[in-house]
Amino acid sequence: xxxxxxxxxxFLLFLLITGCSNITDAETSDTESIDTEENPSMGSQTEPLExxxxxxxxxxxxxxxxxxxxxxxATVYQMMVEPDDYVGKTIRMExxxxxxxxxxxxxxxxxxxxxxxxxxxxQGLEFVWSDGSHIYPDEYPQxxxxxxxxxxxxxxxxxxxNYCRLKGATLEVKK
Numbered sequence: 001x002x003x004x005x006x007x008x009x010x011f012l013l014f015l016l017i018t019g020c021s022n023i024t025d026a027e028t029s030d031t032e033s034i035d036t037e038e039n040p041s042m043g044s045q046t047e048p049l050e051x052x053x054x055x056x057x058x059x060x061x062x063x064x065x066x067x068x069x070x071x072x073x074a075t076v077y078q079m080m081v082e083p084d085d086y087v088g089k090t091i092r093m094e095x096x097x098x099x100x101x102x103x104x105x106x107x108x109x110x111x112x113x114x115x116x117x118x119x120x121x122x123q124g125l126e127f128v129w130s131d132g133s134h135i136y137p138d139e140y141p142q143x144x145x146x147x148x149x150x151x152x153x154x155x156x157x158x159x160x161x162n163y164c165r166l167k168g169a170t171l172e173v174k175k
Contacts, residue, residue, distance in 0.1 A: 061089035064114075065148060073116040076123040083155050083164045091166060092150040093125065094174070097141045108136045112149040112166075126165035127151055146174040 064072045072093065079086045095114040102109065111124040127149045134140065141147060151166030 059090060060092045060150065062086070062091045064091065064093040069115065069117045072114050073121060073123060076114055076125060079125070079153065079164055080123070083153070083162075086153045086164075087155055089153055090150065091125075091153050092148065094146070094148045095124075096143075097145045097147045097171075097173075098124070098143050099136065099140065110136075110140065112147060125149075126163070127169035127171070128165055128167045129169060129171070141171075141173050148172040148174060 062075065064075055067075065076093070079091075093112055093114060095112040098111045098113050100109045100111065101107070109126055110129060111126050113122050113124040115122045128151070149166060149169050149171055151169030153164055154167050155162055155164055157163075
């Protein structure tokens with residue numbers, strides 16, 4: 001039985017090491033733009049690692065739409081672990097739209113969810129659409145819709161926990 005457990009562990013380690021490959025996601029250019037308004041920043045700005053930054057014509061500091069899915073997942077994970085390196089930077093990312101509802105706060109939250117190449121792990125980043133002119137669910141996409149979200153990263157605190165979100169975001173629904 002021990003031998004079977006050891007083989008299973010070795011096999012899982014092999015999958016973990018070799019499973020993440022350089023698979024790139026297919027991109028389409030048909031999008032529908034929806035703009036949002038900014039909220040006041042709740043974080044402080046620091047200088048990020050320059051070699052990870054991708055500058056585009058839209059003054060995007062980190063354009064995750066140009067990276068393969070493994071790099072996107074790793075970059076979003078890094079944002080969650082070391083948010084001070086990314087606060088105040090403009091982030092553009094593609095993923096799946098999901099809405100969540102907090103009954104205690106009576107508030108809807110909106111997320112862009114990305115997965116790694118194996119689709120086994122997911123990271124989500126909240127984005128804020130705060131001007132009140134858009135009605136949920138009427139003016140939002142359905143859950144599991146492919147979207148591109150762009151906004152400025154900020155850190156916030158809720159119930160003693162710190163988290164990251166994109167403020168002043170735009171939302172593009174991919175067709």
